[in-house]
Amino acid sequence: MTRPVYFDCDTGVDDSMALAYLLASPEIDLVGIGGVHGNVSAAQGVTNTLRLLALADRGDVPVAVGRNDPLVGEFAGGAPHVHGVNGIGNIEIPATSAMPIGEDAADLLLRLSHEYDGNLEVVAVGPLTNLAVALHRDPSLAERVVRVTAMGGAALVPGNITPLAEANIAHDPEAAQAVMAASWPVTLVPLDTTLANVLDEDDRERLCTAEAPIVRAVGAALDYYFDFYVDEYGRRCSALHDPLAAAIAVGGMLPRVAPAVPVEVDVTDGPGRGQTVCDLRGQRLGPVDHPGANVRLVLETEGPLAPHMVERLLSLTAPVATVAIA
Amino acid sequence: MTRPVYFDCDTGVDDSMALAYLLASPEIDLVGIGGVHGNVSAAQGVTNTLRLLALADRGDVPVAVGRNDPLVGEFAGGAPHVHGVNGIGNIEIPATSAMPIGEDAADLLLRLSHEYDGNLEVVAVGPLTNLAVALHRDPSLAERVVRVTAMGGAALVPGNITPLAEANIAHDPEAAQAVMAASWPVTLVPLDTTLANVLDEDDRERLCTAEAPIVRAVGAALDYYFDFYVDEYGRRCSALHDPLAAAIAVGGMLPRVAPAVPVEVDVTDGPGRGQTVCDLRGQRLGPVDHPGANVRLVLETEGPLAPHMVERLLSLTAPVATVAIA
Numbered sequence: 335m336t337r338p339v340y341f342d343c344d345t346g347v348d349d350s351m352a353l354a355y356l357l358a359s360p361e362i363d364l365v366g367i368g369g370v371h372g373n374v375s376a377a378q379g380v381t382n383t384l385r386l387l388a389l390a391d392r393g394d395v396p397v398a399v400g401r402n403d404p405l406v407g408e409f410a411g412g413a414p415h416v417h418g419v420n421g422i423g424n425i426e427i428p429a430t431s432a433m434p435i436g437e438d439a440a441d442l443l444l445r446l447s448h449e450y451d452g453n454l455e456v457v458a459v460g461p462l463t464n465l466a467v468a469l470h471r472d473p474s475l476a477e478r479v480v481r482v483t484a485m486g487g488a489a490l491v492p493g494n495i496t497p498l499a500e501a502n503i504a505h506d507p508e509a510a511q512a513v514m515a516a517s518w519p520v521t522l523v524p525l526d527t528t529l530a531n532v533l534d535e536d537d538r539e540r541l542c543t544a545e546a547p548i549v550r551a552v553g554a555a556l557d558y559y560f561d562f563y564v565d566e567y568g569r570r571c572s573a574l575h576d577p578l579a580a581a582i583a584v585g586g587m588l589p590r591v592a593p594a595v596p597v598e599v600d601v602t603d604g605p606g607r608g609q610t611v612c613d614l615r616g617q618r619l620g621p622v623d624h625p626g627a628n629v630r631l632v633l634e635t636e637g638p639l640a641p642h643m644v645e646r647l648l649s650l651t652a653p654v655a656t657v658a659i660a
Numbered sequence: 661m662t663r664p665v666y667f668d669c670d671t672g673v674d675d676s677m678a679l680a681y682l683l684a685s686p687e688i689d690l691v692g693i694g695g696v697h698g699n700v701s702a703a704q705g706v707t708n709t710l711r712l713l714a715l716a717d718r719g720d721v722p723v724a725v726g727r728n729d730p731l732v733g734e735f736a737g738g739a740p741h742v743h744g745v746n747g748i749g750n751i752e753i754p755a756t757s758a759m760p761i762g763e764d765a766a767d768l769l770l771r772l773s774h775e776y777d778g779n780l781e782v783v784a785v786g787p788l789t790n791l792a793v794a795l796h797r798d799p800s801l802a803e804r805v806v807r808v809t810a811m812g813g814a815a816l817v818p819g820n821i822t823p824l825a826e827a828n829i830a831h832d833p834e835a836a837q838a839v840m841a842a843s844w845p846v847t848l849v850p851l852d853t854t855l856a857n858v859l860d861e862d863d864r865e866r867l868c869t870a871e872a873p874i875v876r877a878v879g880a881a882l883d884y885y886f887d888f889y890v891d892e893y894g895r896r897c898s899a900l901h902d903p904l905a906a907a908i909a910v911g912g913m914l915p916r917v918a919p920a921v922p923v924e925v926d927v928t929d930g931p932g933r934g935q936t937v938c939d940l941r942g943q944r945l946g947p948v949d950h951p952g953a954n955v956r957l958v959l960e961t962e963g964p965l966a967p968h969m970v971e972r973l974l975s976l977t978a979p980v981a982t983v984a985i986a
Contacts, residue, residue, distance in 0.1 A: 494941070497922070497940065565942065568945045598931050604927070605937040606926050606930065606931075615818045615819070616892070618893065
């Protein structure tokens with residue numbers, strides 16, 4: 335039996351790649367998707383998700399709209415300079431008649447946690463608002479979930495939207511703190527590893543010639559995304575933020591250095607707001623788990639993600655019953 | 661003409677080594693020393709300083725007692741588990757009749773800044789309380805000082821007394837923020853580099869056989885200090901915190917990677933209190949100075965400090981007119 339996965343995302347360019355990766359992964363079964371504010375509005379992200387699923391002929395996966403605002407404050411407007419105005423690099427994906435389900439994302443997650451009690455895995459690649467709302471509605475959720483794998487935070491590298499804070503966490507620090515503080519095991523995939531895993535132009539070109547339309551769409555969306563990373567890497571390429579979290583959740587990529595350590599999210603209004611405060615003291619001689627720490631911090635992976643990612647995405651076949659996409 | 665240096669310290673074991681290094685450095689002239697809370701109380705630190713100076717027959721250097729409490733809160737009791745109860749590894753140094761001067765440390769610094777207007781350099785290896793008090797009394801101080809070189813902070817490595825904060829900064833975040841925000845150039849030497857520079861047992865043994873009594877005292881004091889670092893490095897040795905700041909200030913060790921970047925000290929009451937918030941985004945392709953940033957952050961040095969440190973300390977000769985020390 336494949337493992338049931340709930341995917342929470344703010345569909346974005348790299349979220350799109352993570353989604354395609356999950357669809358291409360025989361180890362798991364995508365049983366529901368929630369949309370959240372972040373790279374784009376929750377509504378725009380859900381639109382992108384529905385269209386990508388339609389491209390893959392996977393309209394069977396229920397998609398729920400989630401929170402468009404963080405627990406404190408309001409949606410900040412997204413990151414059009416990174417992901418494009420529509421979140422997917424300004425590429426056009428055909429509209430679909432598919433609609434989100436009536437439940438909101440938190441209720442979908444709660445329902446799935448009962449349906450797959452003790453088996454459900456959560457992969458979260460946006461702000462953690464929907465997860466926090468679900469925990470707030472029913473704190474026992476944490477007991478029914480096997481693991482939360484979240485892309486977010488920065489431990490020993492600079493942040494990306496403040497000197498210290500990474501965007502997913504910083505867009506809702508209070509929600510992230512609630513998720514870290516809950517009793518479920520969390521695997522946190524921070525900028526430390528996501529920025530160290532890069533997809534290059536030759537990888538992208540392979541995606542653009544894939545058989546599966548969703549993979550070609552991801553390759554096309556990356557064109558815009560690559561421009562953003564020129565300042566970071568000095569060449570057109572991209573970090574693999576959300577795809578790395580997806581691959582670690584699935585098991586396609588293994589963590590090499592991933593100590594379980596106390597992780598607290600800074601919810602002050604100071605310069606550290608939104609940072610992940612990870613206690614990494616005493617790790618010079620090798621990774622040391624702190625007894626009772628429920629957050630495992632992925633600081634190094636077994637190998638570079640790009641080859642595995644490309645291979646798996648190219649393994650997706652074109653759906654039989656879909657219209658060909660240019 | 662040698663360069664006049666005011667040295668502010670909480671004399672501790674590594675402060676003692678930094679002091680001996682400054683006394684051994686022909687490039688500079690130690691024109692005054694202020695004592696501050698930190699590793700020990702301000703009074704205990706000054707006692708240690710006076711005795712070390714007497715050992716070196718350098719009673720000519722004026723020593724002033726400074727603040728025993730941070731700007732906010734009270735002296736936290738020091739670090740006897742690191743530096744020993746007396747701050748110098750529980751070794752006995754002969755008492756001296758030398759006394760601190762009547763001025764407090766901030767007034768000494770202010771007076772020296774006029775006496776050596778435009779030439780005075782400041783080396784600070786404890787909490788920055790005295791410097792902040794001096795700035796508060798006369799903000800124009802910053803215009804008369806060539807440079808402040810301070811040991812403190814942690815940029816891309818864990819803190820040492822909290823997950824994020826280094827002791828010197830954390831013991832008085834408000835003072836550190838005032839020092840970073842003033843207009844003088846600051847060279848900040850954080851844990852990133854001080855923990856990467858280690859003194860080993862064979863180095864220590866050479867210090868213990870030095871001609872100069874002050875150097876033998878430093879070697880003896882390190883015995884206790886080495887025990888503390890076993891958990892960090894897996895062997896008896898020590899980081900070179902304050903000595904590295906002294907060597908960089910003098911020019912005996914050159915920074916290799918030291919971008920000028922915005923540095924703010926976290927003065928919230930959150931988990932980041934006392935951390936140095938350094939904006940190191942966009943430095944992947946090499947060090948980039950931020951226009952207008954007055955704090956230069958030393959992230960890498962040209963070479964390991966220990967060989968230079970040992971060589972220079974061993975160059976100190978025994979004073980002619982002092983009593984032999986066992």
